[in-house]
Structures are given as C-alpha cells and as structure tokens.
Amino acid sequence: MATQGQVITCKAAVAWEPNKPLVIEDVQVAPPQAGEVRIKILFTALCHTDAYTWGGKDPEGLFPCILGHEAAGIVESVGEGVTEVQPGDHVIPCYQAECRECKFCKSGKTNLCGKVRGATGVGVMMNDKKSRFSINGKPLYHFMGTSTFSQYTVVHDVSVAKIDPQAPLDKVCLLGCGVPTGLGAVWNTAKVEPGSIVAIFGLGTVGLAVAEGAKAAGASRVIGIDIDNKKFDTAKKFGVTEFINPKDHDKPIQQVIVDLTDGGVDYSFECIGNVSVMRAALECCHKGWGTSVIVGVAASGQEISTRPFQLVTGRVWKGTAFGGFKSRSQVPWLVEKYMKKEIKVDEYITHSMSLGEINEAFHLMHEGGCLRCVLKMYD
Numbered sequence: 001m002a003t004q005g006q007v008i009t010c011k012a013a014v015a016w017e018p019n020k021p022l023v024i025e026d027v028q029v030a031p032p033q034a035g036e037v038r039i040k041i042l043f044t045a046l047c048h049t050d051a052y053t054w055g056g057k058d059p060e061g062l063f064p065c066i067l068g069h070e071a072a073g074i075v076e077s078v079g080e081g082v083t084e085v086q087p088g089d090h091v092i093p094c095y096q097a098e099c100r101e102c103k104f105c106k107s108g109k110t111n112l113c114g115k116v117r118g119a120t121g122v123g124v125m126m127n128d129k130k131s132r133f134s135i136n137g138k139p140l141y142h143f144m145g146t147s148t149f150s151q152y153t154v155v156h157d158v159s160v161a162k163i164d165p166q167a168p169l170d171k172v173c174l175l176g177c178g179v180p181t182g183l184g185a186v187w188n189t190a191k192v193e194p195g196s197i198v199a200i201f202g203l204g205t206v207g208l209a210v211a212e213g214a215k216a217a218g219a220s221r222v223i224g225i226d227i228d229n230k231k232f233d234t235a236k237k238f239g240v241t242e243f244i245n246p247k248d249h250d251k252p253i254q255q256v257i258v259d260l261t262d263g264g265v266d267y268s269f270e271c272i273g274n275v276s277v278m279r280a281a282l283e284c285c286h287k288g289w290g291t292s293v294i295v296g297v298a299a300s301g302q303e304i305s306t307r308p309f310q311l312v313t314g315r316v317w318k319g320t321a322f323g324g325f326k327s328r329s330q331v332p333w334l335v336e337k338y339m340k341k342e343i344k345v346d347e348y349i350t351h352s353m354s355l356g357e358i359n360e361a362f363h364l365m366h367e368g369g370c371l372r373c374v375l376k377m378y379d
C-alpha cells in the first residue's frame with residue numbers, strides 16, 4: 001500500500017517522563033514537509049547519550065519524546081525540494097547535520113552545522129517548529145533530530161547520509177554515533193601522530209573506538225583506564241596495550257600515568273562523562289604539548305576545573321562532537337571503510353534484541369558486558 005503523503009501509524013518507544021520505563025505505543029508519523037525525509041528505521045542501537053537524556057541529565061531533554069540516534073533504514077518518502085535522497089535509498093540518520101551552506105559548514109574549521117540545530121535542540125522540525133510525531137493528536141518531541149526508536153521517523157534532509165545499499169543495516173547502524181565518535185576523536189580532533197603515547201579513560205564503545213583509531217594512527221602505547229577489570233581483555237583486541245584500574249592505586253590516577261610515561265602522555269581522551277576524570281585526563285598530559293580531548297557527555301550542572309597553570313604550561317584542552325566527522329560527506333566513507341574491512345563494527349555489537357525489549361536493552365547497557373545492543377524494529 002502506498003504510504004507517501006499519508007500519516008503512518010507505527011510502533012515507537014515513547015519516553016513519557018524521565019527515568020520511567022519506555023512504553024511501546026502506536027504513534028502517528030506525519031508526512032515529510034519541504035526539506036524533510038521520512039525514513040523506515042530497520043535497526044537502531046542504544047547509545048549512552050539516550051540513557052543520559054532519558055535519565056533527566058540533559059538540559060535539552062524534553063518529554064514526552066522519542067529517543068534514539070544510532071540507526072539505519074530506508075527512505076520511505078521525501079518532501080518538496082529534497083534532491084539528494086529518494087524513496088528506496090539506504091540511509092543513516094545523522095544527529096549532527098551538514099548543510100554545506102551555513103557559516104559553520106563553510107568555515108572549514110568544524111563539523112558542527114547551524115542550519116537545523118535550533119529546531120533539533122527543542123524537539124521540533126525547522127519548517128513549522130512542530131513535531132511530526134503524535135498520539136491521538138498529542139504531540140511528542142523529536143530527539144537530536146533523529147528519534148530512531150520509532151519504526152518511522154522524519155528528519156531534515158541535511159541530517160541524512162545515503163549509503164551503499166549492499167551494507168548490512170543491522171551493523172552499519174553503529175556508524176550513526178559511537179564508533180565514528182571514537183575514531184574521529186583520534187583522527188580529526190587530536191590528529192594523533194605515529195609513535196604517540198595515548199591514554200583512554202573509559203573503555204566502552206567510544207573508548208574502544210578511540211583505541212582502534214589510535215592503533216591505526218600508529219600510537220606506540222595505548223593506555224586504557226577503567227574501573228572495571230573485565231574491560232581489559234576486550235580492550236586488548238581493539239588496540240589497548242596497557243591497562244590501569246585507578247582502584248588499584250593510592251595515588252591520583254594522573255600521577256600514576258605521569259610516572260609511567262616519563263612526564264605524561266601525548267594525547268588523552270575522556271570517554272565517560274565524569275568531570276573529575278576530565279581533570280585527570282588533562283593533568284596526565286605531557287607538559288608543553290599534551291592534548292586532552294573531552295568526548296564524554298557530562299550531566300546538567302556539572303563543570304570542569306583545573307589549575308590554569310596546566311594550560312599555561314602548554315597542555316591543550318579540546319572537545320569533540322561526532323568525532324569531528326562531517327556527517328553527510330563522511331558517514332558513507334566510513335561505511336565503505338567497514339565494507340573493505342578497514343574498520344571494525346561487528347565487534348562492538350554484543351547484543352541483539354527487538355524494539356519490544358528496549359527497556360531490558362537499556363538495563364543491559366548498565367552492565368559491564370554490553371557494548372552496543374542493536375534493536376530489530378520489525379519482528
């Protein structure tokens with residue numbers, strides 16, 4: 001049955017309130033307006049940022065909403081003026097847009113895009129500042145401009161990457177967030193050189209992707225730091241060469257690392273979202289040049305601090321969003337790298353479940369054994 005131009009009723013996991021179980025509901029998804037694309041989502045993974053917003057820690061969190069931002073699907077229909085994708089195209093929704101026209105996109109200095117960020121930050125679409133999701137007329141907010149915990153979603157055309165139709169969607173959905181973030185933090189943001197000493201705080205998917213990126217960049221030592229000893233065996237497979245558990249030491253972790261590395265590391269990455277660890281990650285960097293990249297997302301109200309002397313003496317503090325990758329241009333390139341077996345993806349998938357099991361999937365995420373759980377949207 002043709003669905004173009006029609007409202008589609010489908011299943012979605014609705015976050016009615018922070019921290020309350022998600023509810024699988026029949027939601028109405030309006031047709032795409034000008035510059036919009038309606039996507040049939042086939043697979044979505046869970047990212048810790050979904051849990052963070054659901055947990056009420058996101059100052060931009062709005063409820064009720066449909067969370068989810070690491071997914072893959074097929075274009076169902078497009079609105080007026082959409083030229084770069086058409087129904088049937090295989091796509092990855094991109095929470096970080098790329099319009100190629102705005103001040104940010106044209107700067108050549110950042111992957112951030114300003115075109116739709118104002119709307120996505122308040123859970124609506126640009127055109128009419130309204131949501132395309134509703135239940136019996138009651139609107140639900142969009143999330144990160146993607147809302148992939150729904151069998152159908154509507155996104156801005158600047159937030160869609162068209163990918164190789166041969167790519168397995170149950171795998172490459174991961175290229176919508178965590179894996180590119182870690183790889184890009186190393187390759188684009190830090191620009192790690194061969195021979196560098198690297199420290200990674202937090203060995204979840206993002207930290208492991210940092211390790212993979214650091215190994216590919218030719219780092220000589222990749223020091224993984226995690227409070228969970230079970231992480232080390234997995235981490236070795238992604239390129240971590242040494243493991244430190246801060247709980248095994250009396251000294252502050254930054255001092256432990258400085259002592260082990262003749263004055264500090266060349267690059268460090270915080271992949272947890274803990275502001276005390278962010279400080280340690282900066283302070284374990286080598287005087288004169290060490291660079292620390294903040295990747296983790298910290299809760300509302302949290303702030304970072306250090307002695308300014310740390311920066312006066314040459315350490316550099318940076319952050320990264322989506323690993324600095326330009327989404328529409330570079331996600332297809334990452335998919336090709338995966339297809340050529342140049343980057344890992346399958347190895348990050350520890351669990352597969354169905355949309356109806358989403359609450360259990362979030363539960364699993366908080367256990368050490370889960371990296372990424374991929375949800376199948378249709379049984």
Ligand SMILES: NC(=O)C1=CN([C@@H]2O[C@H](COP(=O)(O)OP(=O)(O)OC[C@H]3O[C@@H](n4cnc5c(N)ncnc54)[C@H](O)[C@@H]3O)[C@@H](O)[C@H]2O)C=CC1
Pocket residue numbers: 047048049052177178181201202203204205206207225226227228231246271272273274277294295296297298320321322323371
């Ligand atoms: N900047 C960006 O564009 C993105 C940021 N993120 C953020 O990156 C962070 C990491 O994401 P995931 O890898 O998926 O999370 P995760 O929860 O799987 O991994 C975090 C790891 O940190 C470890 N850990 C927790 N507290 C620790 C401590 N005090 N010291 C050392 N290790 C500790 C945990 O044992 C776990 O292994 C999250 O904050 C997420 O929101 C995720 C994607 C994109």
Ligand SMILES: N[C@@H](CCC(=O)N[C@@H](CSC=O)C(=O)NCC(=O)O)C(=O)O
Pocket residue numbers: 047048049050058059060061096112117177297320321322
């Ligand atoms: N909404 C939060 C900030 C959340 C955040 O930092 N998001 C990251 C991506 S995390 C993906 O899993 C990001 O890319 N931020 C840049 C952006 O434009 O949102 C808050 O307000 O603190």
Ligand SMILES: [Zn+2]
Pocket residue numbers: 047048049050069070177178
């Ligand atoms: Zn994410």
Ligand SMILES: [Zn+2]
Pocket residue numbers: 097098099100101102103104105106112113114115
């Ligand atoms: Zn732009």
